[in-house]
Amino acid sequence: MKRIRKIKKIRIHREGTSILVIAFVILLLINAASWCLVPYDVFNIGFSGVSAVLYLLMVNFFRSPRRVFDGDTENLVIAPADGRVVVVEKVFEPDHFKEDRIMISIFMSPMNVHANWYPVEGVVTRVEHMNGHFHKAWLPKASTENERSLVVIRTHSGVDVLVRQVAGAMARRIVTYAEVGEECFIDEHMGFIKFGSRVDVYLPLDAEVYVDLEQKTVGNETVIAKLK
Numbered sequence: 001m002k003r004i005r006k007i008k009k010i011r012i013h014r015e016g017t018s019i020l021v022i023a024f025v026i027l028l029l030i031n032a033a034s035w036c037l038v039p040y041d042v043f044n045i046g047f048s049g050v051s052a053v054l055y056l057l058m059v060n061f062f063r064s065p066r067r068v069f070d071g072d073t074e075n076l077v078i079a080p081a082d083g084r085v086v087v088v089e090k091v092f093e094p095d096h097f098k099e100d101r102i103m104i105s106i107f108m109s110p111m112n113v114h115a116n117w118y119p120v121e122g123v124v125t126r127v128e129h130m131n132g133h134f135h136k137a138w139l140p141k142a143s144t145e146n147e148r149s150l151v152v153i154r155t156h157s158g159v160d161v162l163v164r165q166v167a168g169a170m171a172r173r174i175v176t177y178a179e180v181g182e183e184c185f186i187d188e189h190m191g192f193i194k195f196g197s198r199v200d201v202y203l204p205l206d207a208e209v210y211v212d213l214e215q216k217t218v219g220n221e222t223v224i225a226k227l228k
Helices: 014-037 041-062
Strands: 011-012 063-066 076-078 085-092 099-107 115-117 122-132 148-155 162-164 174-176 190-195 197-203 223-226
Touching: 014 099, 041 063, 076 190, 085 197, 099 223, 148 174, 148 190, 162 174, 162 190, 197 223
Parallel strands: none
Antiparallel strands: 011 063, 076 223, 085 099, 099 197, 115 190, 122 148, 148 162, 162 197, 174 190
């Protein structure tokens, strides 16, 4: 069934609301104190400018565009995140399948939207958080050694797809909304990763891959693969 596309509207993600409020109050108090002590000083002008830029970068980081996938979602795998593709290869998946799978990894820079969407529709069968290191997110070992959250989704056609949220050198907090037993849909947020990292998707070996290395992706819009 074809969906009616909604107009995109940019909003602030709920994970950033409290952080932005606290940051605004702190920066406002510091700048107010600085201007009261030394009004019209060149340093104050520069500091106020830096504060404004810093705050706008934080707002940009926590933006959360409203997106609705345009088209039939049957057997499609949609990009779970904004970013660029850093891995497309057959690998051994050690945490759940314990066998070879096609892995597609999307790296998110600090400038990307950091909300994560469900890449397929189905039922969540497993959710697990695993502690680990904080290697740079684009390194191959990050997928299996870094702190990560694992979500397994069984599609309506009976195919299991694993999605892994991976923390990086900067990202020290992974938020996962998925719960075992709940039905999930494309267009819904699966979670959020703070301050840059990656999302890995593990697919059956017979999946047809639609993306290449270094290709940019748009979360909940770019089709990355199709399941047989």
